[in-house]
Amino acid sequence: MSTNTDFLLAIEDLTVSFDGFKAVDSLTMYIDKNELRVIIGPNGAGKTTLLDLICGKTKASSGSIQFKNQEITKLVEHQITRVGIGRKFQTPSIYENLTVYQNLEVSYSEGRSVFGSLFFKSTPKLEAMIEEVASDIQLTEFLETQAGVLSHGQKQWLEIGMLLMQEPELLMLDEPVAGMSAKERDETAELLNRLCKNRSVIVIEHDMEFVKKIARKVTVLHQGKILAEGAMEKVQADEKVIEVYLGH
Amino acid sequence: MMNFFIERFLGGKQGAVAIALLALLILVIFPLALDLFRLNLVGKYLTFAFAAVGLVLLWGYGGILSLGQGVFFGLGGYAMAMFLKLEASDPQSTAIQTTPGIPDFMDWNRLYELPWFWVPFESFAFTLLAILVLPALFAYIIGVAMFKRRVGGVYFAIITQVIAVILTVLIVGQQGFTGGINGITDLRTLNGWDIRTDSAKYILYFINALLLLAVIMISRFVLTSKLGRLLLAMKDKEDRVRFSGYDVSNFKIFIFCLSAVISAIGGAMFTLQVGFMSPSLLGVVPSIEMVIFAAVGGRMSLIGVVYGTLLINFGKTGFSETFPELWLFFMGGLFIAVVMFFPNGLAGIYNKYVSKLAFLQRYLPAIKLPKSKADTQSNASSSASTSDNAAEGAKS
Ligand SMILES: Nc1ncnc2c1ncn2[C@@H]1O[C@H](COP(=O)(O)OP(=O)(O)O)[C@@H](O)[C@H]1O
Ligand SMILES: [Mg+2]
Numbered sequence: 001m002s003t004n005t006d007f008l009l010a011i012e013d014l015t016v017s018f019d020g021f022k023a024v025d026s027l028t029m030y031i032d033k034n035e036l037r038v039i040i041g042p043n044g045a046g047k048t049t050l051l052d053l054i055c056g057k058t059k060a061s062s063g064s065i066q067f068k069n070q071e072i073t074k075l076v077e078h079q080i081t082r083v084g085i086g087r088k089f090q091t092p093s094i095y096e097n098l099t100v101y102q103n104l105e106v107s108y109s110e111g112r113s114v115f116g117s118l119f120f121k122s123t124p125k126l127e128a129m130i131e132e133v134a135s136d137i138q139l140t141e142f143l144e145t146q147a148g149v150l151s152h153g154q155k156q157w158l159e160i161g162m163l164l165m166q167e168p169e170l171l172m173l174d175e176p177v178a179g180m181s182a183k184e185r186d187e188t189a190e191l192l193n194r195l196c197k198n199r200s201v202i203v204i205e206h207d208m209e210f211v212k213k214i215a216r217k218v219t220v221l222h223q224g225k226i227l228a229e230g231a232m233e234k235v236q237a238d239e240k241v242i243e244v245y246l247g248h
Numbered sequence: 249m250m251n252f253f254i255e256r257f258l259g260g261k262q263g264a265v266a267i268a269l270l271a272l273l274i275l276v277i278f279p280l281a282l283d284l285f286r287l288n289l290v291g292k293y294l295t296f297a298f299a300a301v302g303l304v305l306l307w308g309y310g311g312i313l314s315l316g317q318g319v320f321f322g323l324g325g326y327a328m329a330m331f332l333k334l335e336a337s338d339p340q341s342t343a344i345q346t347t348p349g350i351p352d353f354m355d356w357n358r359l360y361e362l363p364w365f366w367v368p369f370e371s372f373a374f375t376l377l378a379i380l381v382l383p384a385l386f387a388y389i390i391g392v393a394m395f396k397r398r399v400g401g402v403y404f405a406i407i408t409q410v411i412a413v414i415l416t417v418l419i420v421g422q423q424g425f426t427g428g429i430n431g432i433t434d435l436r437t438l439n440g441w442d443i444r445t446d447s448a449k450y451i452l453y454f455i456n457a458l459l460l461l462a463v464i465m466i467s468r469f470v471l472t473s474k475l476g477r478l479l480l481a482m483k484d485k486e487d488r489v490r491f492s493g494y495d496v497s498n499f500k501i502f503i504f505c506l507s508a509v510i511s512a513i514g515g516a517m518f519t520l521q522v523g524f525m526s527p528s529l530l531g532v533v534p535s536i537e538m539v540i541f542a543a544v545g546g547r548m549s550l551i552g553v554v555y556g557t558l559l560i561n562f563g564k565t566g567f568s569e570t571f572p573e574l575w576l577f578f579m580g581g582l583f584i585a586v587v588m589f590f591p592n593g594l595a596g597i598y599n600k601y602v603s604k605l606a607f608l609q610r611y612l613p614a615i616k617l618p619k620s621k622a623d624t625q626s627n628a629s630s631s632a633s634t635s636d637n638a639a640e641g642a643k644s
Contacts, residue, residue, distance in 0.1 A: 093487065
């Protein structure tokens with residue numbers, strides 16, 4: 001449908017219906033290179049489902065998703081990851097039995113085939129990357145700690161770190177500060193602001209204070225459709241938005 | 249180089265000690281302490297340990313329970329038995345048959361020529377290859393059919409069980425081609441070398457023991473690779489692995505094939521040492537027994553399962569001499585008890601109690617508690633002590 005564009009991600013007319021219920025309904029949305037986009041919306045608006053559609057967890061009923069002008073709705077999960085899309089889940093999804101180091105190592109983008117991983121050897125490049133990521137997510141001191149004993153906030157960060165190891169061009173984070181303390185939220189906001197320097201980031205968030213700290217452009221989702229889109233101040237002033245979401 | 253070998257093939261210093269102790273037991277102590285009859289019996293038990301080692305890879309680390317490992321044990325065993333049977337059925341020895349030169353049971357079942365699928369087993373090279381390739385191929389087909397469709401868990405366990413039933417029925421039913429319920433018996437020589445003599449039994453015992461140690465080391469290499477960590481990761485959060493860019497099904501297929509090949513090597517060595525192969529070794533009961541060996545020994549422990557296998561088989565032999573009809577109940581009860589109270593089996597008990605002192609010395613200074621103490625589960629770190637792997641204590 002669309003011709004070549006400069007957008008990193010182009011979602012057009014995307015619909016998914018669960019037994020007739022349209023969780024995402026003819027949605028069209030574009031993400032630029034190096035953009036940080038925040039998606040907000042009330043519970044059940046379809047935010048998580050939208051990320052599920054992009055990363056291949058859920059198959060679209062109709063519509064198109066193009067990443068760097070490549071149609072990805074027909075790809076399966078690991079292929080979508082390999083073209084450069086990383087996704088953080090709403091609840092921290094890390095490997096509790098492995099150490100922080102191993103969690104990061106396993107997420108690295110080389111040695112992804114069976115025999116590639118069997119004969120995979122750590123390289124100085126990998127070591128350096130793990131160190132860099134660990135320092136980004138403030139887990140340098142915990143590299144040898146079993147991930148299962150980390151605090152909730154640290155687990156959230158670890159998962160972000162695991163995504164960074166994949167070197168994605170598009171990073172999607174589903175409620176990354178849920179369950180975090182105020183201090184951890186501030187630090188996460190800083191982290192995200194740093195992260196979007198050389199990649200695009202989509203963040204789903206509820207916490208408006210947090211959103212204000214990171215948001216440049218906000219998309220408000222409601223009942224699977226876009227209700228408003230634009231700068232934070234503009235969206236906050238939008239009457240429809242106030243009615244369904246902010247004004248409660 | 250030496251360090252690499254110790255770390256990757258032996259599992260570090262602790263692993264090296266454990267494997268050295270096992271080697272001492274099966275290569276020195278048993279041969280010195282036991283008469284040939286008992287030693288041969290232990291050799292038979294150790295062939296089952298191959299299947300249990302395979303289950304550590306597949307079930308312990310991969311989280312995939314197969315109730316059909318006997319199938320692969322049987323494939324290896326039958327491949328070897330077919331070769332030996334053909335060698336034992338030369339035209340001179342079978343001169344009194346209607347059709348001399350074919351196995352006796354074929355003659356009894358009125359077959360007049362060797363079935364086509366038996367012919368390649370006249371070659372020893374083909375047979376050795378078949379022992380490794382046939383189970384891998386069969387596991388690959390099952391693996392692709394199941395794992396690509398994301399069939400797993402209980403469904404996979406049931407399907408492998410069903411395959412074990414089907415194969416048993418097939419072998420029993422096709423007497424003329426397979427030897428039926430009696431299996432393939434009366435095996436004599438291997439390339440002219442009489443495998444029934446005392447010296448042959450000793451040699452075969454040692455070959456078997458060395459092969460088992462080699463298989464454990466290769467398995468250790470797999471488990472200490474990135475692939476080993478990926479298996480643990482998949483067991484914990486399969487979706488996360490998928491969304492990190494891995495084709496999860498390929499890893500499951502690989503580990504299933506590997507466990508099948510290992511099991512088959514055990515089967516082939518069974519045939520050589522015991523001198524026959526029959527459906528009673530590959531059906532439902534032996535397949536479940538293999539799982540019990542692994543569970544009792546500790547399904548996360550490559551070495552623990554060897555002890556588990558030995559212990560249960562000694563028990564079985566002793567027990568069933570006195571109360572044959574109670575054995576199955578006893579083993580079932582033991583299995584339930586282990587699963588409920590000692591999820592990591594003998595290896596878990598060893599690591600929990602016996603190596604406690606070593607654990608304290610080694611790990612106390614190394615434990616770093618995370619800043620936020622509120623939601624740490626300090627007991628989880630105790631599992632990092634195991635000789636086998638950091639994930640030993642995984643409750644999965
Ligand atoms: N797999 C599914 N099957 C049926 N309904 C679903 C499924 N996934 C999501 N939904 C429904 O779609 C709607 C949107 O859910 P979700 O995307 O999780 O919302 P949120 O914006 O809170 O993340 C909800 O009403 C949810 O119940
Ligand atoms: Mg959600």
